[in-house]
Amino acid sequence: MEKILLGAAVLTAGLLQAEHAGAADLKIGLAVAMTGAYAPYSEAEGARCMADKLNKAAGANDPKVELMIEDNRSDPQLSVSLGQKFLDAGAQVITGVPFPDALIPMAQTAQPYGATVFSAPNTQLEMQQAGLDNFIAGAVPDPINASATANALYGKGARTVALMVSPDAGSYSEKLPEWFGEVFEHLGGKVVGKFNYSYGTTDWSPQIASIKALPQKPDAIHICAVLPDVGILIRQLRANGYDGWVAGCDAFDDKSLEGTVGDAKSLEKVMFATHGATGVD
CATH class of the missing domain: 3.40.50.2300 (Response regulator)
Structure with a gap:
């Protein structure tokens, strides 16, 4: 569609x-x-x-x-x-x-x-x-995407977040998570960490280790990346015991997301903003 x-x-x-x-x-x-x-x-x-x-x-x-x-x-x-x-x-x-x-x-x-x-x-x-x-x-500008996701995630009860940033897709992958973080903190939340990655990553062990080492466990992780990267990240996060939210942007709406993650239950706390009404709250 x-x-x-x-x-x-x-x-x-x-x-x-x-x-x-x-x-x-x-x-x-x-x-x-x-x-x-x-x-x-x-x-x-x-x-x-x-x-x-x-x-x-x-x-x-x-x-x-x-x-x-x-x-x-x-x-x-x-x-x-x-x-x-x-x-x-x-x-x-x-x-x-x-x-x-x-x-x-x-x-x-x-x-x-x-x-x-x-x-x-x-x-x-x-x-x-x-x-x-x-x-x-024909799409929603990145700051609006970031703001909408921050408001929705805060509304779900998340209060701490770690940001994943990359320069590989320009402001889309680098600035959008930061704009998300700004809105999230304005709402009363807290950014507890920011970590770099590259497009095409298949082994997220360094980033996951850094997240696990944070003094305060994040309720959510925000990343703006494409498939299969984000699907692999979600799968590896769940395998390492992370059960919080994974939030992202419109690239998450690739139909291969569920297949890449491999387990529908792992997607129960995944949230992303995209450009068309889905009819689902």
């Missing part, structure tokens, strides 16, 4: 541009992660589904959707190169790895073409701070 929603958002942004320009059809260039760390979050499946639906429902004078899809291998620089390729092929909308090191240069490159860069899952403040007038994001 997540991928379909992301794809629908991409196409909606594109159709608005096509109608504004009076175009007969709409070309969208999707440099998506079919491989690499961000492959679970690719928009390609949803975009194909919605393009097919829209084209079947389109009238004779309605814009038709043409998708150009290539693998960016989760690489920002390859995203930029593919964006240029799509623009040269006539794309009116392009997208790439959902991080500023790809999207900002893509938007700058797209501007002379009159093209729009749209990123359904981008959340980072850098994109708004860059002052781009041809960029659209």
